[in-house]
Amino acid sequence: MTATPASTPDSASATNRPKRVLLAAPRGYCAGVDRAVIAVEKALEQYGAPIYVRHEIVHNKYVVQTLERKGAIFVDQATEVPPGNIVMFSAHGVAPTVHEEARQGRLATIDATCPLVTKVHKEAVRFANDDFDILLIGHEGHEEVIGTSGEAPDHIQLVDGPGDVAKIEVRDPSRVVWLSQTTLSVDETMETVDALKEKFPQLISPPSDDICYATQNRQIAIKELAGQAELVIVVGSKNSSNSIRMVEVAKQAGVPAAYLVDFASEIDEAWLEGVTSVGLSSGASVPDILVQEVLEWLSERGYADVEIVKTADESLTFSLPKELRNKDLRAEAAKLLEKAAVKE
Numbered sequence: 001m002t003a004t005p006a007s008t009p010d011s012a013s014a015t016n017r018p019k020r021v022l023l024a025a026p027r028g029y030c031a032g033v034d035r036a037v038i039a040v041e042k043a044l045e046q047y048g049a050p051i052y053v054r055h056e057i058v059h060n061k062y063v064v065q066t067l068e069r070k071g072a073i074f075v076d077q078a079t080e081v082p083p084g085n086i087v088m089f090s091a092h093g094v095a096p097t098v099h100e101e102a103r104q105g106r107l108a109t110i111d112a113t114c115p116l117v118t119k120v121h122k123e124a125v126r127f128a129n130d131d132f133d134i135l136l137i138g139h140e141g142h143e144e145v146i147g148t149s150g151e152a153p154d155h156i157q158l159v160d161g162p163g164d165v166a167k168i169e170v171r172d173p174s175r176v177v178w179l180s181q182t183t184l185s186v187d188e189t190m191e192t193v194d195a196l197k198e199k200f201p202q203l204i205s206p207p208s209d210d211i212c213y214a215t216q217n218r219q220i221a222i223k224e225l226a227g228q229a230e231l232v233i234v235v236g237s238k239n240s241s242n243s244i245r246m247v248e249v250a251k252q253a254g255v256p257a258a259y260l261v262d263f264a265s266e267i268d269e270a271w272l273e274g275v276t277s278v279g280l281s282s283g284a285s286v287p288d289i290l291v292q293e294v295l296e297w298l299s300e301r302g303y304a305d306v307e308i309v310k311t312a313d314e315s316l317t318f319s320l321p322k323e324l325r326n327k328d329l330r331a332e333a334a335k336l337l338e339k340a341a342v343k344e
Helices: 031-047 061-070 096-104 115-129 143-149 162-167 186-199 213-226 241-252 288-299 329-343
Strands: 002-005 020-025 051-054 072-075 086-089 108-111 133-137 156-159 176-180 231-235 257-261 277-282 305-310
Touching: 020 213, 020 288, 031 051, 031 061, 031 086, 031 115, 031 329, 061 072, 086 329, 108 329, 115 133, 115 143, 115 176, 133 143, 133 186, 143 156, 156 162, 162 186, 176 186, 186 213, 186 241, 213 231, 213 241, 213 277, 213 305, 231 241, 231 288, 241 257, 241 277, 277 288
Parallel strands: 002 305, 020 277, 020 305, 051 072, 051 086, 086 108, 133 156, 133 176, 231 257, 231 277
Antiparallel strands: none
C-alpha cells in the first residue's frame, strides 16, 4: 500500500478510475487528547494501579479499553473512588464542585483537562466576575458543557443550536458574551452566533476562538475529501462530539454517503458498491492504529492506492499535568487519610 499526494480528479467517469483511498491529514489525536492519554499511562507507571479516572479520559472506546487493561478504573463520579486513592479528571474538564467532592473524599487529584477547555473555563469565570450574561453554545449533557457551566452557573445559559435563540432572555443586552464548546461544527456555531447577534446586536465575542484548532482542521480536511470522494468513513466513537460533527460536515459538503465507525469490522461492504474513491479520516480522540486497520480492510477489497489529502500542519504539544511532575500523589493521598482520621 503506497501513499502519494492527492491530485485533482480528472473528468473521466468514476468507472474508469482505479479504486483509491483519500486519507485526510491532519487526522486523529489532537494535542489535548495526546496529553490526557499519556497522563493516564504516566500515572500508572509512576504510582501503579489502580488509577481512577472520572468519566472516559477521552471519548474513544478503544482507548478506554486499552487503559483499563493497564489498570485504569473509570468511574462516573469522584464520590465512587475509595478514600486515599488517586483520581484523574478527563480532558473534557470538570466543574469546581467536582474538585470539592474529591477533596471531601480525601482523594489526590490529577487534572488532565485540555488546556483549550481550561481557557474557556477561565473566560467564563472572568465574564461572570464582570457580571455578564454568558451564552454558552454547546450540546446539552456533554461533559465539557457541564464542566464549563459549573464555573458560573448563575451567569451561563446553554444555547444548543440556532433553534434555542428565540427563548434566550438576558438581563442587559449590552452585557452579553458568547462562548462555545470546543468540539462543535464551525459552520453550525457561526450560524448560531449570527442568530444571537441578530437578537442581541451588542453581543460580545470571546477574545479568541473557542473551537479547538484540531476540530477546525479536521473539518476543513473532511470538506476537501467530500469534494473528491463518493463515500467518507470517519473513525470515531458514537459519543465523540468532534467525530460526529465530521460526519455531519461531510454530508453538508455534498458527499453521497458518510459513516462513523469505531473499528474496521463495523464497515458494511454494501457501502462500497459503485464507489471508486473513499475518503478516510478520524476524530481527535482516535489512535492511528484504528485508521491503519481500516486501510488494511479497504486494501483487501481493492482500495490499495492511498492518496494523502493534506490541508494543514499540526505541531502543537502540551506539557503533562503539573501533578505528574515531581510529586508523590500516593503519599499525598495517605496524608489526607491520616488527617481525616485525626479529625475523627
